[in-house]
Amino acid sequence: MDEPDVDDIHKHTFYEIIWIERGESRQVIDYQEYAMRANSLFFISPGQLHSFEEWKPVTGGTIMFTADFFLLNHSNPDRLFELSFLDNFYANPCLLPDPDSYAEIKHTIDLLVAEHRRADRSLPICQSLLHVLLHQVQRSINTQTGQAVSKRYFVIYKNFRNLVDAHFLENSTASTYAARLNITPHHLNEVTKRITGKTATEVIRSRSILEAKRLLTFTDQSVAEVAARLNYFDGSYFAKLFKAEVGLSPTAFKASAQAIARGKSPNPTQ
Known part of the structure; x- marks a missing residue:
């Protein structure tokens, strides 16, 4: 997908994962304001309105992907629905994993970013790493809540x-x-x-x-x-x-x- 223009308030047509390594800032998702802190992750889904309320020096990054890419070569569309933190507009879009979980998630992000930057990058590898990343996030959420919903x-x-x-x-x-x-x-x-x-x-x-x-x-x-x-x-x-x-x-x-x-x-x- 082409990189979208996200300088102003915008309506998402894609999924986005934002991770913050250092620094603090604020953003607004569907009219709700959230603080962005170190070692945190945010999840934004298609249809949501998103803007940065406050720009401050932060270190981190973002992964944007479409449902079509997630489901590429998969016949069961419910695979995407089984992830609780995507398309759930009532869930808190912020995750603060424990240090070990964050290190594990960040390692997968680094692998995904490195693969994407390769001149000979492989879409199947990128997709597989994305699946690993999202399931690591789901495991961290299940650990924090103490129970997994069916x-x-x-x-x-x-x-x-x-x-x-x-x-x-x-x-x-x-x-x-x-x-x-x-x-x-x-x-x-x-x-x-x-x-x-x-x-x-x-x-x-x-x-x-x-x-x-x-x-x-x-x-x-x-x-x-x-x-x-x-x-x-x-x-x-x-x-x-x-x-x-x-x-x-x-x-x-x-x-x-x-x-x-x-x-x-x-x-x-x-």
Whole structure:
């Protein structure tokens, strides 16, 4: 893939792993701010908004790859879904491995970078090293959490997320999505609560609110137009949901977000 322009806020169409060896900085992923510290890793998935809030001298690097590259010559697309830290927008995108795990992960990164720099680099070797790296990360996460969630649950959850991303404008119910997945609404709720701590309805609503934030930030659409686009035809109900999720009214959020985009200090008052 071509190296993307990531100087400003951008929407990812690829996966990205950022590792920091020394220094500190800050970045924003889907409107949430995270501190970047030494020996930490960050994971960003397609569809997420990403920007660096603060540039400071740091040492580290980034690996960017597409789903197509990960799945190259593999017939089972669920292999990608089985990694809990990718496409899981409710998980903390930051990992602080223990020193031994970080050294192991960094060693694989060094091998991958060295292979990529070779004039005769091998894509199968790069892909194999990428798989090793991602499974090392998953093992570190499982060690920290003390338990591994069923791979089947992650496959169901990520298929659910894909459906929500494709159909959130329809404002469909959790039961509708469960039917599309050929499971019961109860089982869908069990899966989403196990992985995210939220019900399926809350996951659907959060995706809708995230889209509202993006529209309020990057378009000139009014709050009423955004609500209607998301199939909320009761403007007051939409405003109530938005404020409960975000902590600001849609009007205040729009003013603050657009002020930041213009490089001015926000002054949310509503």
